Amino acid sequence: MTDFNIATMAQKAKQASRVAAQLNSSEKNALLNDIATAIENNSDAIIKENSKDIAAGREKGLSQAMLDRLVLTDKGIKDMSSAIREIVALTDPVGDIDKLSLRPNGIQVGKMRIPLGVIAMIYEARPNVTAEAAALCIKSGNAVILRGGSEAIHSNLAIAHCLHQVLTTHNVDEHIVSVIPDTSRSVIEQLLQQSDTIDLVIPRGGEGLIRYVSENSRIPVIQHYKGVCHLYIDKYADLDKAINILVNGKTQKPSACNAFETVLVHSDISERFLPLAAKALNDAAQVKVHACQNSVGFFPNAELATEEDYQAEYLAQEIAVKVVSSFDTAISHINQFTSDHTEVIISQDISRSQKFIRQINSSVVMVNASSRFSDGNQLGLGSEIGISTSKLHAYGPMGLEALTTEKFVVFGDGQVRL
Amino acid sequence: MTDFNIATMAQKAKQASRVAAQLNSSEKNALLNDIATAIENNSDAIIKENSKDIAAGREKGLSQAMLDRLVLTDKGIKDMSSAIREIVALTDPVGDIDKLSLRPNGIQVGKMRIPLGVIAMIYEARPNVTAEAAALCIKSGNAVILRGGSEAIHSNLAIAHCLHQVLTTHNVDEHIVSVIPDTSRSVIEQLLQQSDTIDLVIPRGGEGLIRYVSENSRIPVIQHYKGVCHLYIDKYADLDKAINILVNGKTQKPSACNAFETVLVHSDISERFLPLAAKALNDAAQVKVHACQNSVGFFPNAELATEEDYQAEYLAQEIAVKVVSSFDTAISHINQFTSDHTEVIISQDISRSQKFIRQINSSVVMVNASSRFSDGNQLGLGSEIGISTSKLHAYGPMGLEALTTEKFVVFGDGQVRL
Known part of the structure; x- marks a missing residue:
């Protein structure tokens, strides 16, 4: 991949994040429904690409447990689509204004929920994370950069292909979802330096991966080491x-x-x-x-x-x-x-x-x-994008709301400070 | 300061943060009122120590603007006490339970506001930050580690002395507030490595300081570079x-x-x-x-x-x-x-x-x-501990609530997952 440049990808994602932030719920749900359908319709192609990953995994001597997590069957594809349709059913938090209060001088002050911007997901094995994380980020108005494990690269790219098809059909900037095609470790290192364009990194995987990401990131990281x-x-x-x-x-x-x-x-x-x-x-x-x-x-x-x-x-x-x-x-x-x-x-x-x-x-x-x-679904958040065991930004299972933040909005009528 | 060890200080702060988190609002307000009084009563001693900083500043050739920010007068001391009494009047967010909902299986799920734990403040010049930041952290149930500029070290230690006096009188762990006595730059470097014990770093000062802290910290940092x-x-x-x-x-x-x-x-x-x-x-x-x-x-x-x-x-x-x-x-x-x-x-x-x-x-x-x-007080937050221009955790002026997070609380009656 001689042409591949992570900084360029992140810049495009940042531009696309402005588009994502302005989509209304109906537009986002239409995208997600079509993505669910596209994944079902491309089931054969995805399974074919997945079999390349399985073959390569066998050759590399991956454990049976790893292979089990990697394999995509017809049922696996259906589960992926259902998971996306469940995200369609969730309430979109973006644009909600909370706590609108009147200050003594007559200005109204409230907080409006907005997307974070660009989320980077770094994960291992399960290719369904590619679809579900992308769907959660789209629903919450964010752009997302996905870096799955090398063992699932063919599956991930096949799923990304469906996502891009739908985005293009809808005339929406396809850089809302980017899958990093480079499977080298050094690309993660570069990714973690893009603090001007990426707002949050969510690593999902073993303690080693999370520790590596936390220690090397210039970008805020959601940490979840273990559950004792x-x-x-x-x-x-x-x-x-x-x-x-x-x-x-x-x-x-x-x-x-x-x-x-x-x-x-x-x-x-x-x-x-x-x-x-x-x-x-x-x-x-x-x-x-x-x-x-x-x-x-x-x-x-x-x-x-x-x-x-x-x-x-x-x-x-x-x-x-x-x-x-x-x-x-x-x-x-x-x-x-x-x-x-x-x-x-x-x-x-x-x-x-x-x-x-x-x-x-x-x-x-x-x-x-x-x-x-103790799980996003059971606690009523719907699908979860991860769990945070550090207190900053989000703490515990993270749903759509954890992929957003709040800005202050002020409605005045010409007031100045005395 | 041969004995000084930043890791030990941070560990003691972490232990003290458990004490701080359990104080109720009346206890915290009693502390703050007594701190305000102690600062007034020790006005002469604080001004005497401050004059050492001013003399040293003149010798070092600090600008008049810097000296103006550094100097503490009787009025400055009174303003500091008033600022602390204003924090007494603010509503304590700790312990509030929000959004308590009943899940289909009968478990009640809500979110309870809790302190972050240990906050580190790194700041320049103005010694009043020492008192105000400590007061905001105490009110929100956190422990705080303060690292002011070397130019204000005598003033900061004199103010800290009042704080410790009051904590001791109330039989509360005095490590709730720690002032770093070492004014070397290397101590900041060590401080920024204590990610096991410190939950958040808030730098206040020029862009250079904030960039240095952001680039060298293992701990999450609230960033505020500039306001264009x-x-x-x-x-x-x-x-x-x-x-x-x-x-x-x-x-x-x-x-x-x-x-x-x-x-x-x-x-x-x-x-x-x-x-x-x-x-x-x-x-x-x-x-x-x-x-x-x-x-x-x-x-x-x-x-x-x-x-x-x-x-x-x-x-x-x-x-x-x-x-x-x-x-x-x-x-x-x-x-x-x-x-x-x-x-x-x-x-x-x-x-x-x-x-x-x-x-x-x-x-x-x-x-x-x-x-x-665009200021915490004007927007209705009361005193502000800083302003965040990055979207994670807090965005915009930060008041007491930004020094807290939410945990999930679940009230069941024997439910198990099916």
Whole structure:
């Protein structure tokens, strides 16, 4: 790709972002509906390009798990289209004016929601991110630059082809969506320098990728390293709820970042709770347990937990257990080991529940509910573009609103400052 | 300062930030009232330390303007206390829960406002920033690390002494406020690496400082390079309003970042507007004019404007003038030269006013009002901690709310994900 220049691509994206920002919701929805249809209509071509990625992946010796994430079937294509049509159904936040107030001198001051401008997505494997991220950015009035992994390059370009076809048919600047054709690592380095044209970088992938992007970017980055989610079983817990939520949060999808990794149990209730937990975790998924000295006896085959266990994101049917002598000890443990993702208290006591909500400042804090609800869709945002575990700009699952910001708007009638 | 270690200071600030986050509004207001009183009571001591800075500044050959900003008088001390008491009167945003909605499965989902954690302020000259920034951070439940300029070090430490006295008397962790005693540049470099403990950096000062901080920080930075504010006189402008706003926005305080630097005039109205503008600008402050070929004839002594003039932040009684042939040309000019600070349209036409508001995405966009209102206090935020001209996290003048973020809170009754 001798002609390829990332700075030029970013400049074109910036120009296109002005066009994207001015599209109204009907125009954006028309684009998205046609993109969903184009992806379905080009199903064969996309699958053919995808098979090249699969073949190359096999040759490179990618793991079966990686290949599974990479492969696109007819059903995969249909899911992609459905995901885009779900974005059509979401409310467009752009242009909303909030908090319009009258100042003493008669000027009206409000805040209007506007797109961020140009978003760069850097991601691995799954080619469906190409379609869904583009759709979310279009719906929120942004331009987007997509840099998928080299292992999915043929699939990504085939999907991008559908997107560009539709943009061109609608006479809309096709640079609203750009897919970087260069799969070298150095292109990421260059991309991360374009702070004059790109407004936000969202990396999605392993901790290594996110750390690399954060450390090398001149552009603001949404960070999401890992999810070490805690479940605290208070002395006033309803044990049925506690067991159901423990089993659901740990075993339903252990590879998800919103799965529990550690359960803390108040010592006053541990002798009643732990035998039930041992049985339930074993029955549900033969969960491997790393337990503290005060709890290890309750779990057949448990290992004694180390400091590393309380830092671990197992992403597997595996959990760390610790008995805590008080509510405050539980809070301290969570504050020490939190990844700022999701923490849950099980308690029937309203004071302690409120205290937990106030004292834990992770991005999602729950009372008597499964951590598996910590997800844009479940929390009511619709599709999510990522999860932020750093507090700037967005915190927690990010939907359309997180792809926008607010400017001040002032309506006067000739007022000047005295 | 052989013992001084920035990483240790930042860790202590992070621990203290947990204390700050849990203080309720009454506790925080009691602290702030006592701080205001302590500063007044220690007026003599602060002024004595300030005189050391003034003496050192004179010796170093600081400009009179710099010395003026540095000097603290009895009145300056009173103003500082008043500013802190005004912050007491502001509404505390921490703990507010917004948008609490019921999901189909019965879980309640809302967003709770929480402090960011640890804020680092890097600033120059004015010692009153030490007191005001600390007060804003305390009120919003954050810990703060202050790094003022070396020229104000004695004043800053004397003010910090009052703050620490009050924190200690109230039995509150004094590390909520830290003043860096080391005035070397290398300490800023180290400070900007503490991304595990510091959540946000706010630089306040010249473009050089802000650029240095942005380029060297691992921590998110609020950027505010300059204010090249545009005034667009539409063909449907009310000329009285246009002239009043031009004169106010340009001449009232030209050293402010919200002063006008360029006025764009629709060609249909230029022959009526320009002679009035020439007279008004000259009468008000003998404003120096850099005008385009189509307008230069209207201004006695005007120079022909160059490309640089349209990029300039004069910060003086000086302005660039350009006649534009259409509304769209005005929009293009602004989009090309904007610093994303403040832009104003003067028009009686509602469609064109609305279009301006929609098409210009600067942080503050106004219709028929002076750019001088682009200020936290004038816009109703109370005191401002800074202005952001980048879209992430905050955009425009930043008050207490910009020092907070929102976490998700979920109230369930045993729900699990199906």
